[in-house]
Every structure is written in structure tokens, then in C-alpha cells.
Amino acid sequence: MPNDNSEAICGLCQKGLTARGIGRHLSSCLKKNLYRIADDKKEGPGILHLKVHEGYSGSIYWLHLAVNRDIKLSTLDSFLRKIWLECCGHMSAFFAGSPFGTEELSMNSRIDRHLDPKHRLSYIYDFGSSTTLAIDCVGEYPGKLRKNDKITILSRNEDPQILCDVCQSETAESICHECGMKDGGAYLCSRCLEKHKCGKEMLLPVMNSPRCGVCGYDGS
Ligand SMILES: [Zn+2]
Ligand SMILES: [Zn+2]
Ligand SMILES: [Zn+2]
Ligand SMILES: [Zn+2]
Incomplete structure (x- = not known):
């Protein structure tokens, strides 16, 4: 159960954890409790566990997400705008690895073409007053998310x-x-x-x- 020191709550089992401990906890909790967010059939494109965080160390803002492997980058773009970023409809783009010197990825391409446990994505919202995010894939699972969910929040930093x-x-x-x-x-x-x-x-x-x-x- 959440306690006064918890900085993060696991969306699967509701346990309160520290921000440092949540990633490791989710990796083991997903193995036991995947059925809470995914269809129990082994069919489907597969599910990726993503960690999204601001692109510099020490930032307090992060998200742990579960996404279907076959979503397009544009789906993640809309989600990030909605939960975190949208102010006045600025341009945004994903990049393979670091945003410097690499080409912008097509918003129409599947996320699993670019992202797996060995390859990080970067994302920039607004090329003026930029907000830069790093997106890591920290786990891969079978199946697909329940109902028509394409993205599920597993945990996010507390207010x-x-x-x-x-x-x-x-x-x-x-x-x-x-x-x-x-x-x-x-x-x-x-x-x-x-x-x-x-x-x-x-x-x-x-x-x-x-x-x-x-x-x-x-x-x-
Ligand atoms: Zn848990
Ligand atoms: Zn703006
Ligand atoms: Zn002032
Ligand atoms: Zn004051």
C-alpha cells in the first residue's frame, strides 16, 4: 500500500515504491500481473514496456508505459502531447538514439521498427523552447493490451x-x-x-x- 515515503505507485498491484525502485519492481510485477492489463490469449502483436523520461539526468518527470508493439509513432506522439506536453500545437519528432545528427523518423512507422531493449528513441516537442524526452524499452511481453487500449500507464511520478x-x-x-x-x-x-x-x-x-x-x- 502507498505510504508517506512512496514516490511512485505500481498501477498493477498498487504497491508504493521509490522512484528508483519502480522500474525493477514493474519488471517482476509484469511477469505475475500482466493479465490485469492484457488479454490472456497469447495472440497479438506483443507488448513493450517503455520508460519515458526527460532527456537529462536528475529530472523528476517519468512515465512507465505498456504499449502494443504495432502502434505507430504518431500514436505515442498524441499520447505524450495529451498527458504532458501540448501547449500550442508545436512540431514534434522522434529520432533513433540521440537527436543530434540522426534523421527524423516517420510518424507513420511502427514503434517496434525503431525501439527494442538495445535501441533508444529520443523525442523533441517544440524546436524553439524544446522539451526533449528519452524513450527506452525495458521489457517485451506476449499478447496485446485489453479492449482497444494501445497504451496503458503502468506508473508515473507523483505530483x-x-x-x-x-x-x-x-x-x-x-x-x-x-x-x-x-x-x-x-x-x-x-x-x-x-x-x-x-x-x-x-x-x-x-x-x-x-x-x-x-x-x-x-x-x-
Ligand atoms: Zn506491482
Ligand atoms: Zn507553446
Ligand atoms: Zn517573475
Ligand atoms: Zn513563498
Whole structure:
């Protein structure tokens, strides 16, 4: 059961875990509990267990997903936009390996053509104020997801509790876009934002997303 220290909850067995432990837990839990998300018949394209995380170490935002092997990259693109990224319809693209010096992959191609336990994908949303993600395949299973599911969330990071940059004691509710553009941060609690100089129209809500505080992202 979730406890006060848990940073992640397993969507299969509801156990509370640390963010570091969730990947290993899911690998063993999927072996026992795959039937909870997949049809028990051994038919189907197969299922990939993916870890999606922001493309630099130390980021607190991550997702563990189960996807059917035969989905197109465009399906994952729409999913990532919906759960994490969409602000104003920017361009996005997948790349094999690192995004530097490699060609953009076709959105129409199957995900398992490019991704397996040995090959990582990168993804960029917005080529201006970019959000860059890395996508690893950490497991492969038989069958297919239940009903018409193409993507199932196995676990995601809990809502971040970020301290206010001004008072350093309350939990931040908003991030100032103006200050964030200059030095990458200006998290504000409800009290400190009243006195903030940039004005209310510059404030964006703190959301559970690596796009938080970027461009006009407000999670809607
Ligand atoms: Zn579990
Ligand atoms: Zn935008
Ligand atoms: Zn404060
Ligand atoms: Zn500001």
C-alpha cells in the first residue's frame, strides 16, 4: 500500500515504491500481473514496456508505459502531447538514439521498427523552447493490451512538491514564465505570488509535466 515515503505507485498491484525502485519492481510485477492489463490469449502483436523520461539526468518527470508493439509513432506522439506536453500545437519528432545528427523518423512507422531493449528513441516537442524526452524499452511481453487500449500507464511520478523560491518553506503553486525564461526558475507559493513583480499574467500553474513553466503550458 502507498505510504508517506512512496514516490511512485505500481498501477498493477498498487504497491508504493521509490522512484528508483519502480522500474525493477514493474519488471517482476509484469511477469505475475500482466493479465490485469492484457488479454490472456497469447495472440497479438506483443507488448513493450517503455520508460519515458526527460532527456537529462536528475529530472523528476517519468512515465512507465505498456504499449502494443504495432502502434505507430504518431500514436505515442498524441499520447505524450495529451498527458504532458501540448501547449500550442508545436512540431514534434522522434529520432533513433540521440537527436543530434540522426534523421527524423516517420510518424507513420511502427514503434517496434525503431525501439527494442538495445535501441533508444529520443523525442523533441517544440524546436524553439524544446522539451526533449528519452524513450527506452525495458521489457517485451506476449499478447496485446485489453479492449482497444494501445497504451496503458503502468506508473508515473507523483505530483512534484516543489518549494517556493522566495520563502523556501511553502509548496509552490505557480511558476513565473517571465523569471523562468531568464534563469530557469521562479516557483512561487500562493502567498509570495501576491507580491511578485512580474504580474499575474506571467504565472503558469505548477503541473505534473516536464513542460511545466515552458511556453504557455497550463495543462489544459
Ligand atoms: Zn506491482
Ligand atoms: Zn507553446
Ligand atoms: Zn513563498
Ligand atoms: Zn517573475
